[in-house]
Amino acid sequence: MIEYKINDDIKPGELDNFFQGWKSPPSIEIKEKLIDGSDLIITARENSMLVGFLTAISDGAMHAFISLVEVLETHQSKGIGSHLIERAVDYFKGYYDIVLMTDKDKGAFYKKFGFDEIYGMHIRDFKYRLNPSPLVGEGKGEGE
Numbered sequence: 001m002i003e004y005k006i007n008d009d010i011k012p013g014e015l016d017n018f019f020q021g022w023k024s025p026p027s028i029e030i031k032e033k034l035i036d037g038s039d040l041i042i043t044a045r046e047n048s049m050l051v052g053f054l055t056a057i058s059d060g061a062m063h064a065f066i067s068l069v070e071v072l073e074t075h076q077s078k079g080i081g082s083h084l085i086e087r088a089v090d091y092f093k094g095y096y097d098i099v100l101m102t103d104k105d106k107g108a109f110y111k112k113f114g115f116d117e118i119y120g121m122h123i124r125d126f127k128y129r130l131n132p133s134p135l136v137g138e139g140k141g142e143g144e
């Protein structure tokens with residue numbers, strides 16, 4: 001059975017099995033900082049093993065940004081990601097904006113929870129990019 005918990009403690013080392021496929025996964029120091037710096041952490045555990053988690057940052061009143069949603073590959077497509085998102089949306093109920101960034105092919109997944117596409121701007125540090133092009137590291141972005 002999967003147990004979900006809001007603001008559970010995560011040890012940085014528990015994130016070692018996540019970020020699969022990332023060219024440059026976060027270091028242990030970054031993992032520690034992102035855990036400490038998140039305003040909301042929701043965990044999914046199976047027999048106490050972390051199998052999924054969601055992090056978000058927020059001003060505590062109007063705006064929330066869901067920064068990471070990750071489910072172990074072995075546990076995907078079992079409803080865990082959906083459950084984490086539903087819990088986060090419920091947690092921030094009444095906020096003016098709940099925002100997340102995702103790949104275009106996952107848009108349909110998030111629409112199920114009420115998310116709409118928006119126009120947005122961002123700066124991404126390409127060292128964390130999935131499937132980087134040969135331009136990575138030269139300060140060039142997509143299409144350049």
Ligand SMILES: CC(C)(COP(=O)(O)OP(=O)(O)OC[C@H]1O[C@@H](n2cnc3c(N)ncnc32)[C@H](O)[C@@H]1OP(=O)(O)O)[C@@H](O)C(=O)NCCC(=O)NCCS
Pocket residue numbers: 069070071072075076077078079080081082083101102103105106108109
């Ligand atoms: C996206 C993710 C969080 C979904 O978690 P999950 O527990 O597998 O999700 P659920 O079981 O609740 O729902 C599964 C649905 O997610 C959607 N989905 C998952 N991965 C997808 C992908 N790569 N492309 C498109 N849709 C995807 C599908 O609609 C899928 O439906 P299906 O099971 O009928 O195929 C999980 O696949 C994951 O951790 N992926 C790697 C990290 C990532 O991409 N995080 C999201 C960044 S915003």
